[in-house]
Amino acid sequence: MELISNMLFWLSNGMLIPDIIFLLFFFIKALLMIGGFYGTYIARTKINVKLNREIGKTGVEEFLDTLPEGNGKSKLLEYLRKIKAAPQDRALREKLLGDYEIAADKELGQSKLLVKIGPMLGLMGTLIPMGPALVGLATGDIGSMAYNMQVAFATTVVGIVIGAIGFITLQVKQRWVADDMNILEYVVESLNEKE
Incomplete structure (x- = not known):
């Protein structure tokens, strides 16, 4: 039994370094996500204000003809242009709606991953050094215990x-996707009714 316990102890302690490496990787990924999120926010603010103002003023064809120039960051503009390019193809317009949903789900997946994996890795980084910290406490090695507790709290x-x-970006991105889907569905339904 002691052999099995020692094997589990060594195995769990061996997972600390990979856990810390993954934590650092996902922390950098989260910081990069914030930068991309801010850039998307600025682009959306400019483009979507204009789109929401224009969509109710004119018909759908006129609305599609007056689409603002995009810099490639707006998936909404990209799919509106694709829908405009398929004016007589109802099935293709419906497929484009589905394609947008898939692309949006992929984008949301990045934030969902951070929401789930961050706390999971943090908890692992907390529990793994607790074993050596308790051993340090039992043997009177306060220095070792303090170091392991420091690692535990830092990873948490x-x-x-x-x-x-991940959670904050996910909440905002879900609202963006709902707004974009509202516009795309309005345009597709309006074009479908005219056929």
Whole structure:
């Protein structure tokens, strides 16, 4: 029994370094996500205000003819242009709606991954050094215990920050996708009714 316990102890301790490496990787990924999120926010603010203002003023064809120039960051503009290019093909317009949903789900998947994996890695980084910390406490090695507790709390904080970034970006991106789907469905339904 002691052999099995020692094997589990060594195995769990061996997972600490990979856990910390993954935490650092996902922390950098979360920081990059914030940068991309901010860029998308700025682009959306300019484009979507104009789109929402124009969509109710004119017919759908006129609306599609007056689409603002995009810099490639707006998936909404990309799919509106694709829908405009298929004016007589109802099936293709419906497929484009489905394609947008798939692309949006892929984009949301990045944030969902951070929401789930950040706290999970943080918890692993908390529990793994607790074993050596308790051993240090039992043997009177306060220095070892303090070091392991420091690692435990640091990994917890980093994991929670990763999860928080993922959660905040996920909430906002879900609203963006709902707004974009509303516009795309309106355009597709309006074009379908005219056939």
